[in-house]
Amino acid sequence: MSKLIIPTPLRKFTNNEGSFNSSGSTVREVIHELVSTHDGLKKHLLDDNGNIRSFVRVYVGEDDIKSLNNDLTPVAQNDIVSIIPAIAGGIA
């Protein structure tokens, strides 16, 4: 299982869970598994075509998936997948 880290602003859609374990073998599979479990996250992470939105950054380990194979980047056992949100300050 890989571990996906949910950033604070999105935890309201995951019952405040800070991480999600997934058996997906690519970033795409991991994200789709996440949004099928937590439906409210879908519009925040994926556009209408199921692609990861441009204002969301996804990392596998230390690497931005953009520098790898985007959402087809493989995810191995024990990999940490991070969603990095744009945050601006204490009061929006």
Place this chain on the structure above:
Amino acid sequence: MGTTFSKEELERYSRHLIIPEFNIEGQRRLKESRVLVVGSGGLGSPLLLYLTAAGVGTIGIVDFDVVDESNLQRQVLFGKEDVGIPKVDAARKRLQSLNPHVNFITYNTQLTSANALEIIKDYDIVADGTDNFPTRYLVNDACVLLDKVNVYASIYRFEGQVSVFNYHLPNGEKGPNYRDLFPEPPPPGLVPSCAEGGVIGVLPGIMGSLQANEVIKVITGVGDPLSGRLFVMDAASFETRTLKLGKDKTNPLNGENPTQKELIDYEQFCGLKTTQREEAQDVKEVVSAQLRSLKDSGSDYQLIDVREPYEYEIANLKGELMPLNAIEDFVGRIARDKQVIVHCRSGVRSARAIRLLEEKYGFDNLYNLKGGILDYAENIDHSLAKY
């Protein structure tokens, strides 16, 4: 060799001077440097305190705000006696007493597309301690256009991020900038609303201190600045990660085909011009004084509060609590045969609730309390806490 130090300065900075790789040359570079700190709030407080203590020669401070009681939970630059005073004035007073050898230049104004280039051009480095997306992109773009290093930190609740943008690499190239990280801002509907804001007070202290450390590293050349990397921290779980940050070929400022040569309208870029304000305008409204008359006259009306329970505990108007996120569960409890006043903190969420109830459930008797409970606290009932 132009820059010299008095005996008092040598003694003050002695703990820097005895670090072998820092020494008096590092201190000289600090004294010769000019740093602009944008925002003197949660991040700006530790930034300004440490940069001043460290002996940066000239520090510019941009802030348009006045010190508010609710700032003191995290903005350690200010004290109780500063409440109501412009932040730049209170900051200058505090900082000048910390280190009289520093030259301060204050700008009691909001950084905008009209003044940013003029203000930033005279500085070597900018430290961004702002709290909103439009200003983040403004500071970033101005720094890229003017070739300035932008030391960035951002916070939200327990989560913090730090990076050094547009760093001047030894090979002459520039490191990644904010638009390489986030090419575009999240649409306003997906940005946390005021109900979902807040920040643990220590977090800006941590992130602003890291930011100050990066500023000092960039100036002195000591260590490896956080360029091409993004540090993220969750202070709740104490998970920290340092992620790689690359350049984006499509960056409109300095990617392969740059299209943006000047500053733009950042409110519009962040989609703020067409949402909240218009949303609040196209519903029926009452003002605080009208609500008070209704209360005083004993009229038959219903008052609904669409905030969260933890907000209700801070201050309330004794309305019926029906949080926006679950408002549809309460439809059966909303009257259709009398006037219904709906309120939230400032009027945005309640307008959203009214639009939903009108469009989906056909209500035509809903009125938004203009300015929310904040306006009521300001103008009618001074015993209510503003937050």
